[in-house]
Amino acid sequence: MIAESLGQDAITERKHVKVLPTLQLQSQESIFALGDIIDWNEQKQAFKANGHSATITANILSVLGGSKPQKNYKTGPEMILVTNGKVSFGGFFSCLRRELLILHAERRCYVSQHAVGVGVW
DSSP states (O other): OHHHHHOGGGBOTTSOBOBOTTSBBSSOTTOBOOSTTBOOSSOOOTTHHHHHHHHHHHHHHHHHTTSOOOOOOOOOOOEEEEEETTTEEEEEEOOSSOOEEEEOTTOOEEEETTSSSEEEO
């Protein structure tokens, strides 16, 4: 459907929309895209849409003010959160500091310097 509307050059072979760092379509800079559909090197996760929308909002306001879009999207941290019952959860947060953070329902926190990311349990 997108290829029919915007042309075959607007999408990748995997059917993602090609975007500039400003989240404008490469083929039509008057159109912005966000969410799982964009061709961006990041995990496809719902919470990433917050960063996408902040970038697009700033850029649309620039366009409406007569300027070119200035804000480039930067990928946020990769993470996963898995629920475990009604009162516990666990997760992994990738970061530059190699720490493991374990958080229990009792709000106790443990940190290990030997992990590859930050985990929350």
